[in-house]
Amino acid sequence: MDILTNLAHGLSVALTWTNLGLCFIGAVLGTLVGILPGLGPVAAIAMLLPATFALEPTAALIMLAGIYYGAQYGGSTTAILINLPGESSSVVTALDGYQMARKGRAGPALATAAISSFFAGCVTTVVLAAFAPPLAKAALNFGPAEYFSLMVLGLVASVVLASGSLLKALAMIVLGLLLGLVGADVETARHRYTFGFRELADGIGFVIVAMGVFGIAEIVRNLEQADTRQRLATGITGLMPTRADLRRILAPTVRGTLIGSLLGILPGGGALLASFAAYSLEKKVGAPEVPLGEGAIEGVAAPESANNAGAQTSFIPMLTLGIPSNPVMALMIGAMILHGVQPGPSVVTEQSTLFWGLIASMWIGNAFLLLLNLPLVGLWVRLITMPYRLLYPAILAFSAIGVFSLSNTTFDIYLMAIFGVLGYVFIQLDCEPAPLLLGFIIGPMMEENLRRAMRLSDGDATVFLTRPLSLIMLLTAVLALAAVLMPRARKTREEAFKES
Amino acid sequence: MKSLVRSPRDLLAGLIFAAFGLIFVVVGQDYPMGTARRMGPAFLPVILGGLLTAIGVAIAVRALVRQGPPLAKFSSGSLALIAGAVAAFGWLLPRAGLIGALVVLVLLAAAASRQVVWWQAVALAEFLVALSAIVFSWSLGLPLPLFGTWLELLAP
Numbered sequence: 001m002d003i004l005t006n007l008a009h010g011l012s013v014a015l016t017w018t019n020l021g022l023c024f025i026g027a028v029l030g031t032l033v034g035i036l037p038g039l040g041p042v043a044a045i046a047m048l049l050p051a052t053f054a055l056e057p058t059a060a061l062i063m064l065a066g067i068y069y070g071a072q073y074g075g076s077t078t079a080i081l082i083n084l085p086g087e088s089s090s091v092v093t094a095l096d097g098y099q100m101a102r103k104g105r106a107g108p109a110l111a112t113a114a115i116s117s118f119f120a121g122c123v124t125t126v127v128l129a130a131f132a133p134p135l136a137k138a139a140l141n142f143g144p145a146e147y148f149s150l151m152v153l154g155l156v157a158s159v160v161l162a163s164g165s166l167l168k169a170l171a172m173i174v175l176g177l178l179l180g181l182v183g184a185d186v187e188t189a190r191h192r193y194t195f196g197f198r199e200l201a202d203g204i205g206f207v208i209v210a211m212g213v214f215g216i217a218e219i220v221r222n223l224e225q226a227d228t229r230q231r232l233a234t235g236i237t238g239l240m241p242t243r244a245d246l247r248r249i250l251a252p253t254v255r256g257t258l259i260g261s262l263l264g265i266l267p268g269g270g271a272l273l274a275s276f277a278a279y280s281l282e283k284k285v286g287a288p289e290v291p292l293g294e295g296a297i298e299g300v301a302a303p304e305s306a307n308n309a310g311a312q313t314s315f316i317p318m319l320t321l322g323i324p325s326n327p328v329m330a331l332m333i334g335a336m337i338l339h340g341v342q343p344g345p346s347v348v349t350e351q352s353t354l355f356w357g358l359i360a361s362m363w364i365g366n367a368f369l370l371l372l373n374l375p376l377v378g379l380w381v382r383l384i385t386m387p388y389r390l391l392y393p394a395i396l397a398f399s400a401i402g403v404f405s406l407s408n409t410t411f412d413i414y415l416m417a418i419f420g421v422l423g424y425v426f427i428q429l430d431c432e433p434a435p436l437l438l439g440f441i442i443g444p445m446m447e448e449n450l451r452r453a454m455r456l457s458d459g460d461a462t463v464f465l466t467r468p469l470s471l472i473m474l475l476t477a478v479l480a481l482a483a484v485l486m487p488r489a490r491k492t493r494e495e496a497f498k499e500s
Numbered sequence: 501m502k503s504l505v506r507s508p509r510d511l512l513a514g515l516i517f518a519a520f521g522l523i524f525v526v527v528g529q530d531y532p533m534g535t536a537r538r539m540g541p542a543f544l545p546v547i548l549g550g551l552l553t554a555i556g557v558a559i560a561v562r563a564l565v566r567q568g569p570p571l572a573k574f575s576s577g578s579l580a581l582i583a584g585a586v587a588a589f590g591w592l593l594p595r596a597g598l599i600g601a602l603v604v605l606v607l608l609a610a611a612a613s614r615q616v617v618w619w620q621a622v623a624l625a626e627f628l629v630a631l632s633a634i635v636f637s638w639s640l641g642l643p644l645p646l647f648g649t650w651l652e653l654l655a656p
Contacts (some may be wrong), residue, residue: 015568023584055593077586080649091564140549165559167555167559167562168510168513168559169553171513171517171552171555171556171559174521174552174555175517175520175552177526177548178520178521178545178548178549178552179549181544181545181556185541187539188532188540188541189534189543190531190540192528192531192541192542192545193527193528193545195526201538215588216582216583219582220578220579220582220612222576223575223578223582223613224573224575224578278550297550300531314581342600371571387615388613388622389613389615389616389617389620390620391619392609392613393585393605393606393609393621393625394628396582396585396586396605396609396630397589397602397632400586400587400589400590400605401598401632404590404593410590410593410594411559411590411592412590413586413587413589413590414587414590415595416586417583417584417587417590418585420579420582420583421579421583424579425516426513428571428572428574429509429510429512429516430509430513430523430568430569431513440528446544447539447544450539451539452535453536453603454537454538454539455537457538458537459535459536461536478619493577500552
């Protein structure tokens with residue numbers, strides 16, 4: 001079968017020593033990122049991106065991807081052990097996981113998290129292999145009008161599913177789009193909004209924006225909260241879950257994987273949304289022995305499988321359409337561009353080594369993580385106690401050096417500081433930074449497609465409405481916006497996010 | 501007297517957005533707009549800038565009507581130290597080299613933490629200097645000046 005030969009090809013790529021080693025490094029770094037509160041995958045990936053410059057694009061993406069789904073594993077460790085989720089997507093795991101730990105069942109909780117995550121990782125690898133190529137093939141028929149509308153839909157959908165004020169999120173998107181247009185206009189070579197700074201001729205580096213808004217701003221925010229970290233709930237004995245446990249986690253794991261896979265593909269989706277949704281679903285549909293919230297093992301299995309599934313399937317729109325569904329994917333697109341790979345549906349066929357190597361590496365990475373997380377729990381536990389005051393200066397140092405290494409100008413370092421200030425201001429004003437990064441990455445692509453569409457249609461703007469697929473996408477975007485603005489939908493949305 | 505502004509955060513956010521939007525529109529007047537068929541460099545930015553201004557104004561107006569939380573505590577001290585540490589690093593890198601710039605970065609940044617332990621901060625700085633020198637300069641071969649121009653003045 002085609003999929004099998006492709007996967008075999010991918011495995012042969014992923015199993016080279018370099019790629020294997022980088023996959024491992026990515027998995028370890030990801031686990032670390034998940035364990036250490038105050039450091040998230042976005043900041044970590046942005047920080048390490050410059051370091052991947054010397055690598056092959058496949059190798060770079062393998063490592064960076066490992067960080068993302070690795071963080072899903074690591075975040076659950078701290079969530080279970082000290083009720084402090086290292087990752088936002090592990091917040092739900094803490095609900096039952098910590099309760100289990102308090103009842104002396106930390107070991108089975110950790111094992112469940114790892115096992116259900118691994119299950120989800122394997123299944124979604126197959127999902128990626130099965131669905132991405134046909135999707136990419138369909139997308140190859142897209143014209144610039146369809147692409148433009150798809151990007152509009154993607155951007156709108158990403159804020160519809162997110163929490164917080166819709167208007168502010170839209171504003172952040174538009175601001176991101178505008179910032180992405182700074183620099184030399186590709187078509188006319190005219191320098192736009194560069195204010196005479198020749199360093200801006202190529203535009204603002206996305207690592208700068210990502211590090212500033214997600215790194216520096218987050219650090220200042222974290223410093224506002226006192227560094228309180230509870231000691232371990234109890235010692236960890238008996239890692240292995242019982243056979244009864246394994247039977248109980250089967251259904252929630254499958255459900256979680258399913259929901260995670262679906263929600264991960266949606267723009268705005270990813271690990272976070274998936275874990276919340278899986279937990280809610282489990283509450284309504286599951287039949288746990290212990291009620292959810294009081295230490296039900298199902299309450300660990302469902303969100304953990306979901307967040308892994310969501311993390312991996314969020315690669316689908318990125319790899320097949322070139323559309324990022326969350327900030328991590330935006331960085332992945334940036335990484336591809338940095339390495340000279342043009343994102344879009346042609347990646348599947350023209351960069352098949354990259355595509356299949358990456359997919360195969362996800363399976364390998366999940367295997368690494370399963371092996372890493374259980375025996376090394378003691379080590380991770382010791383790392384949890386690392387004080388934040390030692391961590392964040394290191395983050396700043398690596399970011400600053402990394403940013404400098406990309407362009408060799410100190411201007412970029414100043415720019416990063418400015419974005420840090422801007423990012424902090426926005427966070428304090430309840431403006432989510434993620435839509436800004438999404439808009440920033442998509443901005444230039446949107447303009448290019450808009451221009452092309454207009455040129456092909458000879459200036460006729462209705463082309464976006466006359467072409468059927470484009471019309472459908474734009475209508476969906478409008479409907480989604482309208483639906484969210486309806487008072488009834490607004491209340492349910494707010495309630496859904498109050499669950500945490 | 502009850503405040504006119506029901507949601508100060510939204511008001512400020514709206515004003516900031518509107519300001520950004522206006523900047524893009526106004527500066528964009530210097531570039532050719534072109535036609536719909538052949539869009540000039542200013543076409544999309546001016547439209548988006550106008551859109552942003554409109555959204556910003558909408559948010560600001562809504563802030564007068566919809567209740568929202570008061571302004572959060574603004575940690576200007578921490579922000580200044582952290583952002584300043586990064587900027588200082590940028591300024592010092594060519595002058596004092598990686599070593600000098602890194603030490604200043606770490607110490608300034610560490611000062612922002614309420615739980616700073618100074619000997620640890622200094623040790624961290626030394627550790628990061630060594631690590632960066634090895635990882636970035638030596639193995640990755642990046643052109644990072646270790647000592648910078650100031651030291652050249654001292655020992656030509």
